[in-house]
Amino acid sequence: MSGTQEKDDKGDGETPAQAQAQSQPQTQKPKPKQPYGQYQIDLYTQALVTGKMPIVTTDPNKLEQAAKEAMSPQAFNYVSGGAGEQATMHANRLAFRQWKLIPRMLRPTMPRDLSVTLFGKTYGTPLLMAPIGVQAAYHADGEKGVATACAALGVPFLYSTASCTPLEDVASAADCSINPLAESERAASTSSITVAAAPRWFQLYWPLDDAITASLLSRARVAGCEVLVVTLDTFTMAWRPLDLDAGYLPFAQGEGNALGFSDPIFRQKFAEQHDGGAVEDNVVQASRFWLGEVFSGHAHRWEDLATLRRLWGDRPIVLKGVLSVQDAEMAAKHGMDGIIVSNHGGRQLDGAVPSLEMLPEIVDAVGDRLTVLFDSGIRTGADVLKALALGAKAVLVGRPVIYGLGVAGSEGAQHVLAGILADVDQSMGLAGVQKVAELNRTMLRRINYGGDVKSCL
Numbered sequence: 001m002s003g004t005q006e007k008d009d010k011g012d013g014e015t016p017a018q019a020q021a022q023s024q025p026q027t028q029k030p031k032p033k034q035p036y037g038q039y040q041i042d043l044y045t046q047a048l049v050t051g052k053m054p055i056v057t058t059d060p061n062k063l064e065q066a067a068k069e070a071m072s073p074q075a076f077n078y079v080s081g082g083a084g085e086q087a088t089m090h091a092n093r094l095a096f097r098q099w100k101l102i103p104r105m106l107r108p109t110m111p112r113d114l115s116v117t118l119f120g121k122t123y124g125t126p127l128l129m130a131p132i133g134v135q136a137a138y139h140a141d142g143e144k145g146v147a148t149a150c151a152a153l154g155v156p157f158l159y160s161t162a163s164c165t166p167l168e169d170v171a172s173a174a175d176c177s178i179n180p181l182a183e184s185e186r187a188a189s190t191s192s193i194t195v196a197a198a199p200r201w202f203q204l205y206w207p208l209d210d211a212i213t214a215s216l217l218s219r220a221r222v223a224g225c226e227v228l229v230v231t232l233d234t235f236t237m238a239w240r241p242l243d244l245d246a247g248y249l250p251f252a253q254g255e256g257n258a259l260g261f262s263d264p265i266f267r268q269k270f271a272e273q274h275d276g277g278a279v280e281d282n283v284v285q286a287s288r289f290w291l292g293e294v295f296s297g298h299a300h301r302w303e304d305l306a307t308l309r310r311l312w313g314d315r316p317i318v319l320k321g322v323l324s325v326q327d328a329e330m331a332a333k334h335g336m337d338g339i340i341v342s343n344h345g346g347r348q349l350d351g352a353v354p355s356l357e358m359l360p361e362i363v364d365a366v367g368d369r370l371t372v373l374f375d376s377g378i379r380t381g382a383d384v385l386k387a388l389a390l391g392a393k394a395v396l397v398g399r400p401v402i403y404g405l406g407v408a409g410s411e412g413a414q415h416v417l418a419g420i421l422a423d424v425d426q427s428m429g430l431a432g433v434q435k436v437a438e439l440n441r442t443m444l445r446r447i448n449y450g451g452d453v454k455s456c457l
Contacts, residue, residue, distance in 0.1 A: 036114060036125070037425035039418045056404045056412045058419050060379045067138075067403035074248040075137040079402050081242035082346035088354065089346025092377030095354035099386045100445050104432030112428055113435045114421070116394050118371060119227060119316040119337060123199065124154040125421055126388055126436050130345075130375055130398035131203030131229065133162025134256035138406040143170045145410030146401060148177035151198030153417055158229060158396070161205040161216070161294060164255060166262040171223040174198040201227040203320070205234060206300055207293040210307060215265035217311045228312050229340065233321035236297040238348045251291055254283040260290040305334045318373065321348075323358050328366045338371035345376050345398060356387065360441070363391030381423025385431065389439040 046052050057066050068076050082089030116126045129150045136142035143165045150157040151174040159167055175198055202220035207213045217228065243249065250256050260266045261279045270279055270289050279286040308317060316337035322328050323343060331339050341359050343352045355376035363372050374392035378384060379400055387395045397420060404416030433439060 035112065035425055036418070036421040037112070037429070039422040040426060054415060055408045056415050060400065063400055063403045063416070067406040070408075071138055071406040074243075074246050075134075076406070077242035077246060078134070078248060078250070079132070079138060079399060079406075081240055082350065083238040083240055083348055084350025086346060086350065088343055088350050088352045091354040092343070092346055092356065093379070095356035096377055096379075096383050096386060098447055099356070099390070100447050101382060101385060101389075101427075101431055102443050102445055103430060104443070107432040107434070109429040109432060109434050112425055112433075114425060114428070116436055118373075118394055121226065123156060123394070125424070126384060126394045127417070127421060127424070128156045128201070128373070128394055128396045129158055129401060129417070130396035131158035131160035131231070132398050132402055133160040134164055134250045135160075135402065135405065136164035137250055137255060138402055139409045139412075141405065141409040141413075144173040146405055146413045147171075147174040147198070147200070149401075149410050149414035149417055150174070151178050152414055153421060154199070155417060155421075156199040156201055156226075158201045158203050159220075159223075159225065160203050161231075161259055162251065162256040164258050166258050167202070167219055167223050167225075168262075171198075171200060174200065175224075200225050201229055203229040203231060205231055205294040206308075208296050208298065209269070209293055210311075212260075212263065212265050212269065212293060213307070214311050215263050216259065217308075219263070221312075221315070227316045227318055227338075228308070229318045229320050230308065231320045231344075232299075233342075233344050233348045234295065235299045236295060238350070240347070251295075252284070252287055254287050257287055257290050260293070261286060266290065266293075302330055302334055305336065309335060316371075318371070320375065322362070323353055323355065325358075325362055325365045328362045328370065328372075332366050332369045336370065338373060339366070340373045340375050340396065341392070342375035342396075356390070359387065359390045359392060367391055378420075381420060381425075381427040384420070384424045385427055385433075385439060386444065388436060389441055389443050391441075 043054055043058070057063055064080060068080070114125045115122050129146060135146055139145065143159070143163045147157045147170045157174060159170055163170065178198055200223070202225035204213075204216065207216070220228070254261070267279055270286055271277060273289070274282065274285060305317075318338040318340060319331050319336055320340040321342050321344060322331060322339040323341065328339055339362070341355050341362055343349065343355050355374065359372070359374055366372065371393050372391060373394050373396065374387040375396040375398070378387065378395050378397045384395050397417070400420065401413050401416050404412035404414075406412070408415070428434070431443065433443075
């Protein structure tokens with residue numbers, strides 16, 4: 001991983017401080033972290049020494065098929081499919097294929113630094129795990145499995161409102177995976193806010209009821225979530241033929257509703273409207289009640305963001321689903337801290353513009369006022385470099401990690417995520433880049449031709 005000591009900015013000789021450090025006993029030096037690219041060598045070594053092949057394919061073009069063979073048809077279609085004829089989902093990939101990297105030679109590339117600073121905090125990589133719901137439908141390890149995989153690699157995990165496991169259980173599993181004492185420390189803590197041992201953010205499908213919203217956000221703060229991500233483009237369900245043809249809507253049967261079903265305010269309000277009944281006594285009715293809150297069909301207004309700010313306090317708020325400069329400007333006007341340029345992976349409005357197409361324009365408009373992140377279509381390390389070079393401060397990856405989960409549970413999710421990080425690390429070096437901050441538009445060329453139509457959908 002990144003994080004080894006670097007030379008001074010000029011790169012010439014030693015500073016007095018470095019000379020003094022070298023005179024100290026070796027035991028006083030911090031142990032350098034392993035580079036992410038080392039995972040590539042680890043896989044070769046594993047194969048040569050033990051004969052063991054990767055638990056999940058490393059080929060991004062074969063990963064989806066491997067997941068299809070491992071998952072149930074309904075679950076696979078739900079995560080892999082897009083809205084309508086899937087034109088926007090395919091366009092997300094085509095947009096990446098139209099940008100090509102221009103590598104530079106004879107430049108320092110080691111030690112590489114993949115770290116980025118977001119909202120005043122430094123993260124070890126520019127990758128975040130996108131908020132994907134209903135993860136237990138893809139593998140029994142579910143959200144706990146993906147969260148622990150992210151924790152092992154230092155990648156922030158975005159907990160989805162549509163999860164199959166309560167937030168507190170996912171947070172505890174992730175913390176304990178890297179610190180066995182975390183559970184006891186959590187229990188002994190008298191603080192109202194727990195510091196997360198593994199970085200996590202909270203994604204909100206915004207309920208209509210402010211009391212329910214307040215309860216969810218309070219739980220997220222206590223669970224150590226550092227950033228609130230508000231998804232704007234899913235207040236209603238899209239037309240998704242693969243799910244419609246199979247009659248598959250997991251939320252209608254209670255799957256993916258764990259955050260709501262475990263919430264005390266939601267349970268109280270459900271009981272008040274159903275003769276004191278508990279959620280467990282009528283899961284179908286409780287599911288309808290929950291869906292009426294988070295997928296009501298009624299979009300909130302820009303003015304309503306003041307309520308979120310009041311409830312969330314001074315922690316960062318990021319709006320996910322921004323595709324226009326006008327909306328990016330509105331986000332800045334209403335005091336948001338960041339936006340995620342995203343079309344929900346092509347799962348909502350089919351025919352919408354690919355996210356990457358809008359990224360440079362939005363960065364130019366508000367990049368000096370908002371932290372601009374990117375989502376939709378990331379499949380490879382080269383994709384990550386392209387989005388960063390176009391101005392994104394970090395990127396969210398989703399489907400590939402879930403495919404790894406579907407094939408081999410938490411271990412498969414971690415393998416895919418580690419592979420993407422290794423690809424980013426190695427590709428940076430091959431492009432002549434030592435730090436993420438060095439990526440910029442001069443390293444890209446837009447190629448306007450009709451080739452490379454479909455890849456890694």
